[in-house]
Amino acid sequence: MGHFQLTVRLWPALKQANGARVVCLSSRGHFFSGVDFEDPFFQRRAYDKWAAYGQSKTANILFAVGLDARGEAHRIRAFAVHPGGILTELVRSMSEEEVRASIENANKLEPMKTPEQGAATTGWCATSPQLENRGGVYCENVDIAVMAPPDATIRRGVKDQAVDPKQADRLWTASETWTGVRFNP
Template sequence: MTGSTRVTTPFTAQSTAAEVVAGIDLTGRRAIVTGGASGIGLETSRALAGAGAEVTMAVRDVGAGQRAADDVRATTGNDRVLVAPLDLADQRSVAAFVAAWDGPLHILINNAGVMRTPELRTPEGWELQFATNHLGHFALATGLRPALAAAGRARVVVLSSVGHLRGSVDFDDVHFRERPYDGGLAYDQSKTANVLFAVEANRRWAGDGITVNAVHPGAILTDLTRHMSEEELDAAVNSGYVFKAPQQGAATSVLVATSPLLEGVGGRYFEDCAEARPHVPGTSGGVAAHALDPEAAERLWRLSLDLLTSASRP
């Protein structure tokens, strides 16, 4: 990113997903949105379908997914809205989803996530937030790389968070086996991992014409906040933070996934429909240097491959 021109667009924090995709024809394009049945994911799915894309909602709750897909079909007139089971905390589920995918994939939006959970672990012993937010999406994206390469000029969008400002990846103890568990720190670490993934995946996959970027959708009161206490929610609301509607929260993801302004742009972090400026201490926005560090990005990639490889052994 050093020396590159910061990407700006005519859109703002108030823009909606429908506004940023207006005039863009996605007919013939195929998209996957993880967590596509609720919150930001639902509005992301709706905007892509409204522009003519075939959209697969990859969801844990297939029943809820079918109801959401019915809603999107009804509001967009697009019948090519599909639902497939995916549990990002379950590597067998991720592998099954990848195996079932057939043909090219033009847009992958790694939208699903969990936040500030109690201390929970996957069967591999992995901390749940790192396992879901990063490792599950890492396995999904790397598994779908041939489909992305086959599409030509495919785009991957990874949802991060302003939380990445508060915590880098602790490579010596990513799963909180040595240090006391802290749900906030675990979330922040996973969101930094999302940005680092975008940096390294973009570097590795550029030769296939695949661009990978991270986005911060903004603060939206969705089901993602279910593990936060009333006191924590009140503090967030009273801090002066401006909350967005889900349609506005989906705008940056949809912009980065579809806009001609982003053609060939990758390995960057966007917020409020523009590339973020470097974070200034004492302010609430921007992107932290530790999240764009190419050495940390490459180290995380190696660690992720090692964890997935060890998990696949009998």
């Protein structure tokens, strides 16, 4: 909800920029879960930290899709980014065993990145002329990600549920309700 609230409140400044870009941090963690609109806050189901993480990362992608659809006419484009596997403070809430397993799984796809390497795709989305007149896409490794096959066993690319415009609109409406913040284009 943070991406949503901040961006809606900055909307007047983004419009004045006459060509702004909003970059939302997501991750391959979106493969863990879609957004459960029936129980988004785990009130009727058992809390699962990986489902919650996946749901939040899927929501960040959907937010970028929804924002881009609303911002394109105002020259405001939005992107979602997977920075790569990076050891951050997120590991403070994980056991040593979970950290080791996460590193092993990440290294199967590509080597872990430094924070500086991880920032490359974010910087690219914010500034690259290659993305002029583009938006609403999920990026990884300084490129627009491919669509992941529905039966993908390796987490590469982006799942179709994370870039579905109907799901993005549903999340947008729910975000206004959940936060009490209204978007006025």
